[in-house]
Amino acid sequence: MQIRRIFIQLCIGTLCLQTFLVIYLHFAPWETLNADLENWFEEKAFSEIESKIDTIERQNFTRPAEIKRKKKAKASIVHHTVKKGENLSTIWQKYAGNLDRFSEVKSAFQKAGLKALSLKTGEKVEVALKKKGNICRLKKTLDDGSVVVVKNTETNGYTAYSKSPKILQKQKVVTATIYDSFVRTANYASIPYEVVDELVDLFGHRIDFSKDLQAGDTLSVVYDEKKIRGKEKALSVVIQAASLKLGDKLLAIVRYNGRDGKSRYYDEKGKLLGDYFLRYPVKFTRISSVFSKARMHPILGVTTTHPGVDLAASTGTPVRSIADGFISFAGYSGGAGNMIEIKHGGNVKTIFMHLSKFAKGIKQGARVQRGQIVGAVGSTGLSTGPHLDYRLSINGKYVNPLNVQLPQIINNQDTIPPKLLQATLTTLMARHENMVLAQRELGLRKARV
Incomplete structure (x- = not known):
């Protein structure tokens, strides 16, 4: 029934449209009818022409965003380990096959105000090659963390530049209980080896680190650390103050800049630590x-x-x-x-x-x-x-070089201000006392702050 009803409605609609057209053609002026037909044909023709032009343009024109860029050939990276007797020119010749363009590299260093790379045996140099004989980049990281780069630009030839790293500086304070050897204790407390070796040098003329330390003694150290962001190894460490509490005896060292601008260390009595003999010839x-x-x-x-x-x-x-x-x-x-x-x-x-x-x-x-x-x-x-x-x-x-009283040579009589020394010692002593409390609460092996 539903289909039949729809069919009847369509027939009635068609009949009405035909009736309207017959009436319009009978009564409308021929001039108006002719103009309407001309306008309809013009619009239709123009529309078809536009459509044709648009099709031709699409076939023969590629918009900039659709242009497929030619992929640049990726450079192969070689991490070259410097061998004995090698220098920058010999490494260049090894990978370039000749020294034809090496003069450009030297000139690039001069223009950038950089010294030519000095290489040591065992160091790493990154060499980027686009194809055999074509070195597009040389890169080396220096001891201070900066990176020197020599790069081949297609327009200006070889250029050199240096990139300085982001240096993070932080002062750290560590207090720990001696529970084993000095090195193991320091390692447990996350004290860098550089700080450990410096502590041994600073205290070494007064104690034997392999014998004098006992379980339960405490260590406190304040040091400045410089690191490259993202790197684990420190660039430098400087001890500002440190102390060892051996039973009831407190040994301390405090760093102070004298009137001449030089930094020196003083003991807990304010006595200058002179050019003392090092206890160990090996770190x-x-x-x-x-x-x-x-x-x-x-x-x-x-x-x-x-x-x-x-x-x-x-x-x-x-x-x-x-x-x-x-x-x-x-x-x-x-x-x-x-x-x-x-x-x-x-x-x-x-x-x-x-x-x-x-x-x-x-x-x-x-x-x-x-x-x-x-x-x-x-x-x-x-x-x-x-x-x-x-x-x-x-x-x-x-x-016995490990327990003999080592000589000192003092050539400077500069002193540390008593108030500064006393304030530092008071702070250090408070840390040792806190450490003792931590020992009682947490146990000997776990005590550290």
Whole structure:
């Protein structure tokens, strides 16, 4: 029924439309009808022409947004490890195949006001190659975190520039309980190794870190740390104050800038810490063990008196002079292997044996400064493994370098303001007292703030 009704309505509509057209054609003027027909044909023709033009344009024209950009060839990245004897020009020649455009690189450094890259063995240089022989970029990260880049631009050739990193500086305060060795305690308290080694150097002339510290003693340190954003390793650390509470005894060091602008450290009594001898010729955190004075010789098989100490460390670990002096001997010496003897004045002499190598410029007669690297740990001569045989002689007699009272040379009488010293000591002492309370509440191994 529904379909039938719709059909009838359509028929009636069609009949009405036909009737309207017949009436209109009978009564409308021919001029008006003709004009209407002409306008209709013109509009229809114009519309068709526009449609044709639009179709042609679409076929022959591509809008800018639709243009497919040609993909640039990706550069292959090579992380080159600098080998002994290599420099920037030899690395360039290795990857470019020649030195034809190397002069452009040197000129780019000059225009940018940068020094040409100095490379050390073992460092990394990033080389970007578009194709064999075409170096599009060289990049190297410097010790201070800045990045030097040499880039080939298609319009201006090679250009050089330097990017400075974002440096974050923060002062940190750490207080911890000694529960094991000093290094393990510091590691547990997240104190950087650089701070640990500096603490050992600053306190080393007064205590033996391998023997004098007992479980329950406390440590407090305030230090400034500089880091590159996003990097874990610190660029530098500077200790502002530190203290060790050994039983009832408080040992402290406080940093102060004198009238001459130089920074110096003072002890808890306000006494200037002068150019004291370093306790260890190897950074403390690099030592794996210390051997006794009397021992069974590992090769000769007999008990011998050992007039020094053996510091076990990996081959290549830097060895430094414990004070200013001059080299009285540097060379191979039988069972001692590669050996260095340094005279420091005041009848004080140090000897380093079994070295793997000597530092550049170390030879008989050369002057050295406190902390200067003179060689590296090795296993030359009569030795069964890498270690440093370290001997200290005072007034012609060998002494134990780990517990002897080390000499000091004070050349400056500048003093620290008493109020500053007292305020710092009061703050340090309060931290130790808080640490003791934390020990009681949390237990010995967990106590740290």
